[in-house]
Amino acid sequence: MARETKKKEPAEIILLPEGRLINNALFERDQFDDKSALAYKAEIAISKDDKAFDDIIDKLYAAAEAAGLPGNEKFTVDGGDVACGIIDGDEYAKKRERLGKPADAYKNHWVIRAASKFNKDGVEGPGGIAVYDEEPKAVTIQNQGVVYNGCYGILAVTIGVYTDDGKGGTGLPSTKFYLAGFQKSRDGERFAAARDMSSVFKPLGKAAAAGGGERRRRG
Numbered sequence: 271m272a273r274e275t276k277k278k279e280p281a282e283i284i285l286l287p288e289g290r291l292i293n294n295a296l297f298e299r300d301q302f303d304d305k306s307a308l309a310y311k312a313e314i315a316i317s318k319d320d321k322a323f324d325d326i327i328d329k330l331y332a333a334a335e336a337a338g339l340p341g342n343e344k345f346t347v348d349g350g351d352v353a354c355g356i357i358d359g360d361e362y363a364k365k366r367e368r369l370g371k372p373a374d375a376y377k378n379h380w381v382i383r384a385a386s387k388f389n390k391d392g393v394e395g396p397g398g399i400a401v402y403d404e405e406p407k408a409v410t411i412q413n414q415g416v417v418y419n420g421c422y423g424i425l426a427v428t429i430g431v432y433t434d435d436g437k438g439g440t441g442l443p444s445t446k447f448y449l450a451g452f453q454k455s456r457d458g459e460r461f462a463a464a465r466d467m468s469s470v471f472k473p474l475g476k477a478a479a480a481g482g483g484e485r486r487r488r489g
Contacts, residue, residue, distance in 0.1 A: 281428035283450050286382065287323055289316035290422050292375055292461070296452055297398040297411045299387070309387045310399045312449055314425050315359055315379035323380060329429060330354050330445045337431045337443035347380070353434050353444040357381035375461070384427045384447035400426075400451035409454070417452070420460040426451035 292313040299308035316323055330345065334352070344350025347358065359379035366373040389397035401409040401417060409417055417423070427447040434444040 281430075281448070283426050283428055284326070284329060286314065286326060286425045286427060287316050287320045288422055288424055288455050289314035289379075289382070290375060290458055291417070291419055291452075292381070293419055294417070294452075296401050296417065297414045299396065307387060309385040310389070310449055311383065311385045312425055312452060313381065313383045314423070315375055315381050318359075318378050318380055327354075327356075330356075333429045333431050334443045334445050339443045343442060351440050352442050353440075353446075355382065355384075355446040357383070372461075382425065382427075382447055384425060384449035386449040390451075399449060402451070402453040404454060404456070406453055417454050418460055419462065420458045421454055422456045422458050423452055423454040425449070426453075 292315055293311070294313070295309075295311040299310055301308050327345070327347065331339075334345075334354075335341070339352065343352050345352050345354040345356070347354060347356050357380070359376035359381045362381060363373035363376040366376065386399065387394050388399075389395060390400040391397060398411055398414075401414075403409055403416055425447075427450055430446045430448050431443055432446065434440045434442055
């Protein structure tokens with residue numbers, strides 16, 4: 271008699287509270303260095319005043335405890351040693367200020383970084399993750415400009431659990447976020463405006479001829 275195999279349940283997709291998109295690689299995969307794998311990424315800052323964030327922490331604890339995290343352990347956000355994928359924006363802002371980098375967007379915020387090597391079709395490759403505008407209508411690589419660093423939106427993530435047994439690790443079940451999708455909720459001030467470089471260049475070819483752009487010789 272054939273053995274019945276239990277079908278693996280898909281991971282629960284969780285919607286984070288609205289936050290400000292700080293950095294993103296939603297449409298094309300990026301990598302930190304030559305040794306890291308290509309992945310879609312998003313970094314979002316969520317206000318510490320948003321009480322809905324408590325539900326996210328509860329879900330993280332539930333996942334870690336199901337994997338064997340002792341009840342007396344605390345996540346880093348509580349002053350503990352267990353990694354959870356949440357960054358204290360105030361502490362991170364201090365580091366950036368010491369390096370002379372802009373930091374205001376991180377202050378009084380929780381920061382979450384999520385990544386995935388899979389595109390919107392669940393394939394490890396190009397094509398971008400699932401991204402939507404306010405309506406929601408799909409945002410593709412052709413009109414990706416509607417989503418930018420500085421706008422506000424909602425990240426869809428799943429929670430992953432791993433054992434922190436690397437160098438200096440705790441050896442305890444820890445959590446991280448996998449990127450599943452993003453919906454823009456409203457506009458915000460862009461972090462980096464594109465510079466207009468048109469004044470640096472001169473007309474070439476037909477454009478130069480039409481404008482009488484003949485170089486004058488020195489006498």
